[in-house]
Amino acid sequence: MDAAKQIENLRKELNRHNYNYYVLNAPEISDRDFDMMMKELEKLEHEHPELDDPYSPTHRVGSDINKAFEQHVHQRPMLSLGNTYSIAEVDDFLHRTRESLMGEEFSIVGEMKFDGTSISLTYRDGRLVRAVTRGDGERGDIVTDNVMTIKSVPLQLNGSGWPQEFEIRGEIVLPWKAFDRLNAEREFNEEPLFANPRNAAAGTLKMQNSAEVARRGLDAVFYYLLGDNLPCDNHYDNMMEARKWGFKVSSEMKLLHSIEEVDRFIEYWDTARKELPVATDGLVFKVNNLRQQLNLGYTAKSPRWAIAYKFQAERALTQLRFVSFEVGRTGVVTPVANLEPVLLSGTIVKRASLHNADIVRTLDIHEHDMLYVEKGGEIIPKITGVDTDSRLPDAKPVTFVTDCPICGTRLVRVEGEAAWMCPNKWGCPPQICGRIEHFVGRRMMNIEGIGEEIVVILYQNGWVNDIADLYDLHTHRTEIEALPGFGPRTADRMIDGIEASRQVPFERVMYALSIPFVGETVAKKLARSLGDIDSVMNAGVEALTAIDDIGPRIAESVQEYFNNPVNRDIIERLRRAGVQMSMPKRDDADSSDRLAGKSIVISGTFSKHSRDEYKDMIERHGGKNVSSISKKTDYLLAGENMGPAKLQKATSLNIPIIDEDTFLKMIEND
Ligand SMILES: NC(=O)c1ccc[n+]([C@@H]2O[C@H](COP(=O)([O-])OP(=O)(O)OC[C@H]3O[C@@H](n4cnc5c(N)ncnc54)[C@H](O)[C@@H]3O)[C@@H](O)[C@H]2O)c1
């Protein structure tokens, strides 16, 4: 292949990976592989200056701009960092810096490289006025509302001495604990897991629903102060000032005075970082003195006064014991590599998902192969390769099962996907138990006292075969009490939990039914738009797809579910048991058509009701809540601390801006 073709291919590939990483938050390759590809392109472009292109990914910061947000142009571009993978490369950087500074003394600040998503905050007169993502480096998305939900971000500064206006940059992170909780929840709801806390943080920051953002537990750490009248002439002291104003500044930040100290800092954190409560993917070294920073300047993509050192992804070689095939609630069969236990990033890894049949085939795994397991920025261990040299001569390739490993039914291929599933919905135990577990879950019917293990016991004893059987469980009370380790208190808790679930609102019942493709949000929309179960059951495809966010695939799935007589029977039994099958009747005073046909944007914070309550009110009075301002917007319902850009846009489009009192008057009874 000639260089031009090679360069073109690399650019195309890198652009695609940038998109997966920054926009979809779902990288396909490891950061290291990405960085190596980038270095290769840099090298080729260097050798062939005639093929250079300002749009090449080597000159540009990967963009995370999302059309659903308004954008803001950064006063100073937000750049990336040059990266290195070894102490020697960091030392090179220090030598180069010394040369560029003509031998002048300099000190270095060593910092954690937090693995989240960058944010720029602007403060005026001590108050937060705007939060913007890095975007493409030149301009980013305005995410002020979402950032305001992060408790450690000061809305109003403490102390004194801050410039009248300044910018502070940092990283929005999702601490390990919150990340694990979020993924456990997603796993339970059978939603795709986040590959790592960085992707989770970036995805969360770009959500349209600030209440959900608040619930997820983001945090923010700050590492860069910018402005015209900063309090000190060096980076370190400025950060110490920022800490006094109320910003979270990492306590791991350290002033370093020699190459030896830098090297020791790296050696120490190479292992110690595993104990930190947030994910880090490396260290950052910055020249401390601001005048020296200015002298060193920038390349198109990164400052010359700083460098990142990236930690190695941890990789281990271990033997495959066997591949198991596991059946989930929806019947999809997932291959799992069961491994000889191996220590990786501080945890013992025994199992790693192989995802699907295509991946098993691509890796070409044979029985008892030695496999490479990796756990880098990604929390979920991944099989990245096979050591074919150590393969036993007569080892057979691992093949995907053709029949359900549990019930023996022949598997069918899921249309358009790499997945296989067991079609025996009503006879395959993990599917039956999976649906019951889903039904009792916290975000569904929230039946306390019944968890995963108890579901299996109830099923094995023949008492609960489907979700409706739960409501007859009291007839087995004596038998339950007699189970080893149970007793009257446990039985009480279960029965009380079931009793209480009769009050769970209809929209959560919709979600609890395990209708394929009907997740929490879709269930809510179905329930709210159609009002009761009979309307959902009888809705045609047209009526279903007329609802926001419901496409033909979901509509078909809903119809298929209710066309099945087994499901119809379950619904009737649930109805007889007193489970909520309709939305509560609203007081007429609570709803009207006063806002019929009006599109309303909500922005800022309010004192009389929460944003969610206002959204609800808009809908109840016939209006439509929309997230961004356009010519079609009828009103902007504005609270405190509203983003100035939104305000400006509304003014320029002549959209009436109303405060909460005006809004409440608008929907009041005459
Ligand atoms: N796997 C993939 O498909 C894929 C695709 C695109 C990018 N990537 C990865 O992303 C990297 C490029 O992303 P990037 O441009 O955000 O660079 P980066 O993440 O390597 O470094 C720059 C970022 O580090 C962050 N940072 C954290 N702590 C910091 C501190 N103390 N001081 C200063 N900055 C700090 C900032 O957000 C800054 O924007 C690549 O090197 C690659 O590893 C991977």
Ligand SMILES: [Zn+2]
């Ligand atoms: Zn089966």
